[in-house]
Amino acid sequence: MGEFRYSNIEREMEVYGYDSFVKSHCRMCHGGCGVIVYVKDGKVAKIAGDPDCPIAHGTLCTKGLASAQLAYHPDRLSYPIKRLGPKASDQWERISWDEALDTIAERILTYKEKYGPESVVFGYGTGRENEAVIYRIANILGSPNVLTAGHFCYGPRISTSIITCGTNPIADYENFPKCIMMWGNNVTISNPDEYKGEPFSVALDKGAKLIVVDPRLTRPAARANVWLQLRPGTDAALALGMLNVIVKEELYDKEFVEKYTHGWEPFVKRVNEYPLDRVEEITWVPKEKIREAARLFATTKPAAIQWGVAIEQQINCADNDRLLMFLMGITGNIDAPGGQVLKRTPNVVNVGQFGAHGMLTKDQFAKRLGGERFRLASRFAIIQPKCVWDAILEEKPYPVKMLFFISSNPVLTRANAKEVYRALERVEFMAVADFFITPTAELADIVLPAATWLEMDYVGDFWKRHGYILPRRKVIQVGECRSDHEMLNDLAHRIGQGQYWWDNFEKALDHILHPMNITWKDFNKMNYIRGEVKYYKYKESGFSTPTRKFELYSTILEKMDYDPLPQYRESPESPVSAPELYKEYPYILITGARQPGFFHTENRQIGRLRELHRDPIVEIHPDAAAKEGIKENDWVIIETCRGRVRQRAKLTLGCDPRIVAAEHAWWFPEKKDPGHGWYESNINILIDNALEGCDPAMGASNIRTLLCRIYPEKKEGGSHE
Amino acid sequence: MNKYALIIEEFACWGCKTCEVACKQEFNPIDAENGIKYLSVWGDGPKLMNGKLDFIWRVNVCKHCDNPPCAQVCPVEAIMKREDGIVVLDSVKCTGCQLCIDECPYHAISFDDEKKIAAKCNLCHHRVDKGLYPACADNICLAHCIYFGDPSEIEQKILEKRKLRGGWGEIIPKVLVNSRG
Numbered sequence: 001m002g003e004f005r006y007s008n009i010e011r012e013m014e015v016y017g018y019d020s021f022v023k024s025h026c027r028m029c030h031g032g033c034g035v036i037v038y039v040k041d042g043k044v045a046k047i048a049g050d051p052d053c054p055i056a057h058g059t060l061c062t063k064g065l066a067s068a069q070l071a072y073h074p075d076r077l078s079y080p081i082k083r084l085g086p087k088a089s090d091q092w093e094r095i096s097w098d099e100a101l102d103t104i105a106e107r108i109l110t111y112k113e114k115y116g117p118e119s120v121v122f123g124y125g126t127g128r129e130n131e132a133v134i135y136r137i138a139n140i141l142g143s144p145n146v147l148t149a150g151h152f153c154y155g156p157r158i159s160t161s162i163i164t165c166g167t168n169p170i171a172d173y174e175n176f177p178k179c180i181m182m183w184g185n186n187v188t189i190s191n192p193d194e195y196k197g198e199p200f201s202v203a204l205d206k207g208a209k210l211i212v213v214d215p216r217l218t219r220p221a222a223r224a225n226v227w228l229q230l231r232p233g234t235d236a237a238l239a240l241g242m243l244n245v246i247v248k249e250e251l252y253d254k255e256f257v258e259k260y261t262h263g264w265e266p267f268v269k270r271v272n273e274y275p276l277d278r279v280e281e282i283t284w285v286p287k288e289k290i291r292e293a294a295r296l297f298a299t300t301k302p303a304a305i306q307w308g309v310a311i312e313q314q315i316n317c318a319d320n321d322r323l324l325m326f327l328m329g330i331t332g333n334i335d336a337p338g339g340q341v342l343k344r345t346p347n348v349v350n351v352g353q354f355g356a357h358g359m360l361t362k363d364q365f366a367k368r369l370g371g372e373r374f375r376l377a378s379r380f381a382i383i384q385p386k387c388v389w390d391a392i393l394e395e396k397p398y399p400v401k402m403l404f405f406i407s408s409n410p411v412l413t414r415a416n417a418k419e420v421y422r423a424l425e426r427v428e429f430m431a432v433a434d435f436f437i438t439p440t441a442e443l444a445d446i447v448l449p450a451a452t453w454l455e456m457d458y459v460g461d462f463w464k465r466h467g468y469i470l471p472r473r474k475v476i477q478v479g480e481c482r483s484d485h486e487m488l489n490d491l492a493h494r495i496g497q498g499q500y501w502w503d504n505f506e507k508a509l510d511h512i513l514h515p516m517n518i519t520w521k522d523f524n525k526m527n528y529i530r531g532e533v534k535y536y537k538y539k540e541s542g543f544s545t546p547t548r549k550f551e552l553y554s555t556i557l558e559k560m561d562y563d564p565l566p567q568y569r570e571s572p573e574s575p576v577s578a579p580e581l582y583k584e585y586p587y588i589l590i591t592g593a594r595q596p597g598f599f600h601t602e603n604r605q606i607g608r609l610r611e612l613h614r615d616p617i618v619e620i621h622p623d624a625a626a627k628e629g630i631k632e633n634d635w636v637i638i639e640t641c642r643g644r645v646r647q648r649a650k651l652t653l654g655c656d657p658r659i660v661a662a663e664h665a666w667w668f669p670e671k672k673d674p675g676h677g678w679y680e681s682n683i684n685i686l687i688d689n690a691l692e693g694c695d696p697a698m699g700a701s702n703i704r705t706l707l708c709r710i711y712p713e714k715k716e717g718g719s720h721e
Numbered sequence: 722m723n724k725y726a727l728i729i730e731e732f733a734c735w736g737c738k739t740c741e742v743a744c745k746q747e748f749n750p751i752d753a754e755n756g757i758k759y760l761s762v763w764g765d766g767p768k769l770m771n772g773k774l775d776f777i778w779r780v781n782v783c784k785h786c787d788n789p790p791c792a793q794v795c796p797v798e799a800i801m802k803r804e805d806g807i808v809v810l811d812s813v814k815c816t817g818c819q820l821c822i823d824e825c826p827y828h829a830i831s832f833d834d835e836k837k838i839a840a841k842c843n844l845c846h847h848r849v850d851k852g853l854y855p856a857c858a859d860n861i862c863l864a865h866c867i868y869f870g871d872p873s874e875i876e877q878k879i880l881e882k883r884k885l886r887g888g889w890g891e892i893i894p895k896v897l898v899n900s901r902g
Contacts, residue, residue, distance in 0.1 A: 003852045004870070006860035015851045046746060049861055059863040062742040068751045188735030188863065197735060198863040205733070205865070207885045217767045219735055222776040596738045607755050608745050612738050653774060654767040 007036060007048050007058055016045070023050055023527070025460035025472040027453035028063035028070075029191030029599050030127045032056060032461060034527075035064060037454065037475045044068040044454060044476055052527050054468060055461075056196045062597045066608045070452055071478055075605060075669065076435055077449040078479025087425055087443045090674040097480065100446050101487070104404065105494035107429045108141065111401045117142035118367045119401045121388055124148055125408035126600055127193060130484035131463055133508075134406060135355030135381065137488050140497045144360055144368035145400070149413070150382035151374070152700035154193045156312045158465075159380040159698065160321040163556040166544030168465045169328055169340035171304035173199030177338045179300035180204065181211040181293070183324060184235060184310030186218045190594035192308035194466045200306060209300055211293045213238065215590060216619070216661055217654030226293045232590045232659065233571035233705035234283040236316040238290065239323035240568060241279030243271045245294035246330065252298065253332025260538055261329065262545075263553020263564070270565040282568065284656075298331045302338030310704060313592070315693060317700035318376060319566035322554070326566070329550045335536050342538075343467035344531035347515045351463040354512060356500070357381060367398070373691065374699035375560045384699035385414045386689045389423035406433045406484050407450060409440045409601040412665050415689035415701040417682050418643065433484060436605065439667055439678035449481040456483035457505075457520065459512050467531040471524050562697055571705040572693035575658075581707050585640060587624065589708035591683045592664040605669035616666040616681040618647040620710065621657035625649060628711050635713040638662055640686040640706055646713055647681050660710055664703075725805050726872035727844055727858060729780045730879050733866035736778035738762045740857035740867060747845065747856035757831050759783070759842040760857060780867075782857075783808060783829040783842040791821035791830060791841075799839075807844045815839050844869075 005011075009021055018038040026033045034053020038046040047065055051058035070076075080100035085091035111119045122138045124130055126149050138146045148155065161168040171177065180203060188197040204210060204223075212224040213235065221227045230238050246252050247268055257264055276287035283290075297303050305328055311320035325334075333339030365371075370387035371378035391400040403424070414420050424430060424443040432441040433448040441447045453472055460472040482490075485505045492501040502508045509520035516529070523529070542548030546555045558564040575582040597609035604610055618638055620630060630636055634649045638660065647662055655661055664684070668677035679685060686706065693702045741760055749756040759782060766776040785808045792800040792808065799814035800821060810821075810830070815838040822830045822839055830841040845855035849869075853859070858869035868875040 004854055006854065008853060011851060011853055015848070015853060044751070048859065051860060056863070058860045059865075060739055060743075060861050061737055061863070062739050065739065065742045065746055065861070072751055074752075188737055196863070197737065198865075201733070201735065201864045205882050205886060207887055217774055217776050219776060219778060222767070222774070596736070597742075608742050608749075611755050611758075612741065652767055653769070654776060 007051050009036060012038060012046070012048070016040075018045055022473050022475045024453070024475060025470045026060070026064040026067065027129060027460070027472065028061070028067055030193050030464070031129055032196055033060055033064055034058070034470060035060065039475060042476070044071060053470070054528055054530070055466070055470075056198050059196075059198045062609055062612060063599060063603060066597070066603070066606050067452065067454060069606045069608055070435065070603070071454050071476065073436075073605060076478070077437060077447060078481055080446065080448050080480070082446050083444065088674040090442065092447075097482070097490075100448060101491050101494055103446060104431050105491060107402055108495050112141065115399055115401055116367070118145055118364065119399055121145040121147055121400050121403050123403060123405045123408050123410070125410070125413060127154060127463065128407045128484070129458060129460065129463060130406055132351045132354040133485045133488045135357065136500075137492050137497065139356040139360045140492070140500050141495065142361065142364045144364050144371070144381075145383055145388065146381060147383055147385055147388050150380070151377055151384050151698050152313045152317060152703070153309045155377065155380060155382045156317050156321050156695075156698045156700060157193075157307070159376055159382070160318050161325060162380075163376075163545065163551065163554055164322055164325050165329065165334060165342065165550050167342050168194070169325065169334055170194050170343050170466050171306055172302070172338050172341040173203045173304070175302070175338035176203050176206045177208050177302050177304035179209045179211070179297055179303035180306055181213070181297050181303065181327075182220050182224075182306040183213045185306055185308030186214075186220055186594065187306055187308070188220065189596055190308060191599060194464055195306065209296060211297060215656065215659060216593060226289060226296060228285050228289055228293055229656065231282070231284040232588055233314050233316070233574060234568070235311050235314070235320050236323055236566065237274060237279050237282040237568040238285060239320070239327060240271060240274035240566070241276055241283070241290050242294040242297070243323070243326060243330070244274050244276065244279070245291050246298045246327075247271050249295070251295065252330040256332045256334075257330055260543070260550050262547040262549035262551045262555070266565060267326075267552040270567070274568070297327065301332070302336050303331060303333050304328075304338065304340055310592070312698075312700055313702070313704045314700065315569050315571055315695050315702045317695035318697040319568075322566045326552060329552070334550065335538055337535050341535065343465055344534065345462070345465065345467055346469050346529045346531045348459070348462055348469065349512045349515060355381075370691070370699060374694070374697065376557065376562070376697035377699045382698070384691065384694060385410065385420070385701070386416070386691055389419050392423040392427045401428045403427050403430045405430070405440060409434070409438045411439045411443075411678050412601040412667055412682055412684065415684055415687040415703050416642070417678070417684040419689065420684075421678075433487060436669065438601065439676050442674045442676070448487055449479060451478070451481040451483040455481055456485070457509065457524070458483070458485065459509055459523065462512060467533070468528050470528040471526065473524065557697065560697075572702055573688065573706050575707070578707060581641065585707035585709050587708050587710060588659045589638065589640065589686070589706040590659060590661045590704055591687070591706075592704060593661055595663065598665070601665040601667060604667065616647040616663045617650045618663070618710070619650050619652045619655045619661040621653065621655050621659075622651045623657045624660070625651050630710065630712055636710055637713050638686065638708050638710050640708045642688060643685040645679075645681050645683060645685050660708065722804050724871055725807055725844065725849060725869065726875060727782070727785065727855060728868045728872065728875045728879070729782070730866040730868070730882075731777060731779055733864045733882075734762070734778040734780060735864050736762055736764065737863055739861050739863065740780065743856045743859070743861045757833050757840045759831070759840070781827065781829060783844070784827055785844060790824045790826065794820045794824040796820065803846070807846050807849065809843045809846055810839060810841050812836070812838055812840070
């Protein structure tokens with residue numbers, strides 16, 4: 001077997017006759033995995049994993065492997081277009097980049113002049129390594145409004161970790177945790193920021209014990225030593241219950257607590273309000289199991305928590321994040337090898353600096369939409385989407401006249417999709433940059449063709465907090481597509497920001513790297529750069545917080561007039577908080593379980609990926625299905641008090657009979673009408689976006705826990721089978 | 722003569738389906754239709770096992786049987802077991818009679834509607850013969866649960882992993898996709 005070697009580049013080249021290969025860094029999700037791209041006749045011929053990559057060690061996912069099918073997709077937009085007819089009329093005309101960018105620039109300057117720069121809202125969707133350029137152009141323009149997923153995805157982890165312990169604590173798989181608690185997450189299928197499934201899987205193979213907190217039976221839950229099948233939306237109560245056990249049984253790290261935490265006494269008082277009897281009643285999890293999990297986590301060293309977005313898309317968003325950090329902290333796992341490490345990024349111009357947040361004036365900062373309400377979010381430059389829709393539709397507190405969405409499809413991904421659609425129909429001018437003409441792009445005035453990761457040079461992962469940067473290298477050019485970075489660099493010159501930008505974007509990469517005295521060309525020759533690896537840094541210098549301590553009692557939240565201690569709030573729409581509604585809508589609806597091949601709204605037109613998962617699926621327990629007359633594979637209607645959508649039923653014992661679990665972000669690119677079926681199965685049509693139901697600190701929309709009814713679709717209702 | 726086997730430790734599989742797409746990439750040009758599925762990942766369960774709810778991913782692919790019934794039934798000898806253990810279906814010889822499809826106890830042979838012939842995993846023998854791992858086994862799997870090589874060495878590796886896991890996996894049938902030369 002000596003002759004076999006993983007990713008044998010020389011032999012692949014020889015056997016298949018490839019002309020060349022390029023090592024690069026995939027970005028089909030947030031980024032992270034090193035890849036080898038083989039090229040023949042100037043086109044990508046094959047994608048393989050790069051075993052030298054320190055993050056995924058050569059392993060890949062379905063999306064990475066199918067990247068070339070995205071790049072060369074026949075429906076892909078490959079030149080700028082402008083709309084001719086009314087919105088969503090699908091009448092477009094090809095235009096030049098100059099015309100497209102000049103038109104956008106002219107609109108930005110006009111609205112700035114007439115309504116103030118805050119009337120121009122830039123936006124992106126999930127993290128695609130374009131955050132820094134988008135914030136840069138907005139901040140220099142003077143617009144405090146960049147609309148992202150940050151209110152309920154990763155932004156809360158960043159915001160709450162900075163105020164608690166200085167930075168985002170990263171599960172340290174390379175030092176093999178002995179216990180892993182996977183909380184509302186399945187890293188083997190999903191794409192949580194910072195993480196890949198491979199190191200988690202390897203840590204389990206090294207013998208780590210596994211605790212899984214999830215209302216659904218995932219494969220990790222089936223493999224777990226302890227599976228806590230909680231009532232959706234009760235994570236905060238469960239975490240408080242576990243902390244209660246750890247405090248009562250004195251399983252915490254006494255030295256850490258005494259020397260390095262702030263607010264232990266009030267924290268204990270708060271935790272005492274959550275005895276296990278109460279927690280069992282709230283969460284449906286038997287108290288013996290909560291105790292077992294708490295003991296296992298607190299007494300197995302080192303231990304790490306694999307967390308993700310699910311806990312953030314709830315009314316308890318910020319407190320959920322903080323509570324999980326408290327579990328990491330008081331058990332002594334913060335900054336411990338194999339625990340949760342506060343990693344150091346390489347010495348580069350970081351995203352905050354590159355994003356030019358310092359250039360936004362105080363006056364403009366004060367105008368940030370929703371800033372007075374969601375004060376923690378606002379401090380971290382995050383806004384709540386509904387505040388933007390309201391500013392468009394009601395012109396309150398001031399009019400928003402222009403949207404520029406870059407890699408974002410809010411018609412599918414933001415709560416209350418019908419309101420989103422109305423706002424996008426109403427807004428005076430909208431530009432979109434994307435790979436395809438999505439349901440959101442159909443409402444745009446101008447659509448710009450965005451480059452995939454195969455078509456750009458970039459300092460990959462420099463926004464993440466796992467401590468690595470890796471070169472993403474341009475392999476191909478498709479049509480006139482440009483990277484988000486290049487198009488914004490060009491646009492910035494056209495709106496008078498030239499002095500803060502570069503002649504070409506390679507010089508921006510040089511700028512990012514300059515603190516290390518290297519250029520892009522130098523970095524291009526390297527595999528990766530890693531920041532300094534150091535543990536227990538707090539013992540020397542404390543934590544980067546106002547008290548220099550790990551803040552159980554947040555002095556920053558206190559100043560912002562929030563409860564400085566975490567608490568459990570009942571979801572605004574639950575059997576407990578809305579018993580009358582529950583009589584009419586007798587199931588708890590959870591949303592958003594991830595599927596291989598898709599990344600939110602993406603990839604439903606990629607043959608090899610869509611083949612893996614053809615239809616939107618709603619999971620329902622066989623007993624509930626029998627009661628509602630639903631059979632396997634039936635198209636069913638899921639209905640809340642706000643609307644109805646159709647998905648296909650899958651009967652499973654992995655769901656509590658009181659719960660149904662629907663998928664998110666579905667549209668149907670194969671439908672050629674301009675709506676592309678955005679209203680058919682789009683779960684966000686069912687979801688409320690009232691600000692009262694959002695997390696008070698971050699503005700996270702409560703999209704994961706609702707009340708619904710479910711029933712078979714009537715035959716005459718049509719079917720797209 | 723080397724003996725080759727493809728062994729998938731299903732206990733470790735996370736259902737990410739990367740192997741399915743790696744297989745597709747190997748056999749279909751980028752701009753082609755999806756083509757035949759040689760390998761498929763499917764969810765077994767959730768179901769009650771010994772009072773506990775269990776759920777496992779299964780990977781179905783040609784098992785390259787010791788005495789392949791598909792080869793015995795083929796009227797034109799299009800299916801041959803090689804000395805190294807790989808069972809190859811020769812697409813040139815195949816007449817599309819589909820007897821092998823009915824005969825395979827694992828439902829691991831498909832019918833290619835376009836070419837009107839049977840199709841199955843040939844264990845990437847075109848790669849193996851050049852010293853390259855089969856596409857699905859070339860380190861793409863995040864669970865590292867797809868093994869290619871000498872079957873006894875692989876079984877040893879899996880046993881060592883089980884020991885490290887503290888016995889995890891023993892409640893699951895031992896080798897789930899196994900081929901022996």
